[in-house]
Amino acid sequence: MTKMLASVTGVAEAEIAISGGVDIIDLKDPKAGALGAVAIDTIRQTVSSVAGRRATSAVCGDLPMEPEIIRAKAEEIAATGVDFVKVGFFPSGNIAACSAALAPLAARTKLIAVMFADLAPDFEFLPVFAKDGFHGAMVDTAQKAKGRLLDHLPPERIPAFVDRARSHGLAVGLSGSLEAPDIPRLLPFAPDFLGFRGALCDQSERTTPLSAEAVSQIRDLIPEELQPGAPSTVDYRLLAARGYSPGAVDPVLGTDKIFVRDFVLPVEIGAYSFEHGHTQKVRFDVTADVLRVTDHPEDMRHVFSYDIIMDAIRTIVAKGHVQLSETLAEDVAALVLEHPRVMSVAVRVEKLELGPGGVGVEIERRKAKQQASTTRLSAEADALRRRPGKKDLIS
Template sequence: MTQLLVSVRNAQEARTAVEGGAHIIDAKEPNHGALGAVPPEQLGDIAAVLAQRSLPLSVALGELAEKPTIPDGTLHFAKIGLAGCSLIPDWQSRLTSVWNQLAASSEPVAVIYADHEAAASPSPNTIIEFAANHDRCQTVLIDTFDKRTGNLFHHFCSNQLRSLADRIHSRQMQLAVAGSLDAGSIPMAMDCQADIIAVRGAACESARSSNICGRRVQALVQLVCKTSA
């Protein structure tokens, strides 16, 4: 069954998302970019909330070019973006080095930006092939880098996304999708065989920088479960 991931910035939002039924909680600061990292103290508080419920913790760690800090402890998913890396010849060895700093039980996630040209990120196929050759990477995330330029389907049509999903699944990896998805576009993403639907703005009271709303999380969980059935 497809799972719903909700990005939160603090412990209170984590509790709200958990109570709304989210399957995966992701620690992310929306005001610091597509994969903005939360401060260490906030991350610790979020982890404590999830430990009480035995739910997986996903963490956004920023962009590789910005030399992200790797937190201590186990992260179910660890996401590092590749904005600017098409201009860095040795980005693959740099990313491997950072991934190797993760706890042994943590899973690195390969991140594709749908607007990869604007983000100066490597192409989707290049990232898929890199991830497929890394034993610890079992998940590929397709997201948008610049939230001002439209959602995921502004950059990829359904056929393009489905083709990438087929390529990812054929290499025994799962697909997570994000990028300003809402109740109208989530079924489209699921129709493209996404394994994880990741949201922030759709679960907020208003804009993506506002607080997480439990009622909206619950409605999104119901939508994902209904569409999966």
């Protein structure tokens, strides 16, 4: 289950984040750089105030890649009692040496190696971090004004990072000026956590205070893992956006058709020998029947993003040569159907360079009914309605 990490500046913002259902409270000074460190006393006070209600983490700052400097700062932050210490690894010939210097600390503290998507990260260092005992690795962005994570690390490249990190036993995090529309695009990669700052603040400006409303909107897009008997912070109008089918609640809403048309990519495809070793243009047309959440969609919590369809296509194409158009169409359909709200999908794959016209295949696939999921939704919705003082939140 993907957790939500919120970067906060101290005790007051930590309480806002906890009230909003955030899973990990991360101490950071957004005015002091990508990994700006807050004062040690502030970290201690916040850890004491959180008092185990949530996991806590803190960043070491934008430090030079000098082993002793990084080791000393990481040791200092670890002594505050945070659960995780995040260490930035900027491009340098000293990365391996800095990692090795932290190995003794990694034996007793959970360290997270932070790499930067906008600084040409070298994922070959992932096994180095694992060897030195790091708990996890994450990708962030160093220059917040120059784009989001997906501007520098597009969806088709994310599996390479996630799979490589997981193969070495590392927990995986994704961050970097993430916004609400990015969440449904990143959740299919099943990172261990998604990190946020700007999207949780007033006017989406990372140096302004946290906004309870903004925290709630982001939280509603990330499925929540509840402890037995714990109250949910979820607005149950948005169950479908959090991975449940709303069909049993209000079948009258029906479905919408979300489509991507004339989406052309260079693809390594073909069974003939002359089709191997190079790409050819392929056009994709995809239409998905998607369960509706509400009659009045207002934000990303209420919609199915067409970016999910395009990301699915890019991710499959990035895997390499495909023998058949039929295989490509089936793979796209299967990936789109993994989304809980997609009931059926039509996929058209058309090769454009084999003659004067296009040739290809068109398929339609439908999701098998998920009675267990529907039953669970009905039970949770009924339970919410029965809560004292709660009005009916199901739209």
